[in-house]
Amino acid sequence: MFVLRQCLTLGTKSSIRNFSATTNLVNLTINEDTGVAIMELNKPPVNSLNYELLEAMHRTLVKLENEKCPGMILTSSSRSTFSAGLDLLEMYKPTVDKARRFWSMLQNTWIKLYSTPYPTVAAINGHSPAGGCLLAMSCEHRIMVPDKMIGLNETQLGIVAPQWFQDCMRNIIGERQAEKALIAGRMFTSEEALKIGLVDELATDKEDLMQKAHDFLDEQMGLPPLARSVVKVGFRKDTLSKLINGREADIKMFLDNVFQPKVQESLENYIQMLKKK
């Protein structure tokens, strides 16, 4: 039985089920029998990742870890889009402070999501470009509905996917496929993504998607949790350490680049194009 409760304070496992109460940017549902959490991104229309959404996600992930969550499904409340990636408005003519704060929260959120001891599955119920693809790739398993698009399309926007985005992709689809996909900024259909291993399964519809996500978690939750998490973090530690030990350099890379006139021009054109659609 799924129970969703509004609450204003952080409480015990059984008392809290939606703790972004002030903004509702993240809906958290916890199954009271199994403990499985469903984290639903809820920033209409397309879950673009601005500071506030990233912060709500980060808070949720900290909470789940503290509460010894046994497994989590990441999904979206939008019918068309899992996440449209980073909020372009956060990168378009920001102040230095705002840009730094934003990038630092992106790092925080990714580090938490990529390193969870508990199993995670992305139930990708819509398009998943750029930062949206990063979120999906940070989970352990990806299931996607048909006829949507996923990929790291940064090159096509005249920007560059940071090294840790690239590493995540390489870890999943291998060096050669990742190099080709990243240079081209290629977006894959759900079916193509399955073929190259960027997603693990396709689902027929949302119901099937959630069923398959629960099936994956049931299987994982049958494994000894400590051994499971040690192996997981072992596989991910090099990618994680690269960013954790190089956070300042990564922020500097972002700040140095995002203020370049050419990058601002690309962002401006792209935002205009999306608005005119």
Ligand SMILES: CCCCCCCCCC/C=C\CC(=O)SCCNC(=O)CCNC(=O)[C@H](O)C(C)(C)COP(=O)(O)OP(=O)(O)OC[C@H]1O[C@@H](n2cnc3c(N)ncnc32)[C@H](O)[C@@H]1OP(=O)(O)O
């Ligand atoms: C050498 C240079 C080095 C540079 C280094 C700089 C480092 C930067 C690193 C950047 C890393 C990651 C980058 C990103 O994640 S950038 C974001 C990339 N995202 C995209 O390309 C997706 C764009 N969106 C879409 O393609 C579509 O919106 C969609 C997701 C397929 C959904 O389509 P839809 O038809 O359902 O919705 P649509 O009408 O297009 O959009 C609805 C409104 O939402 C606005 N919007 C869409 N995406 C974003 C976004 N990412 N940020 C902010 N706003 C977004 C869109 O403009 C519509 O707004 P409105 O209703 O018209 O006002």
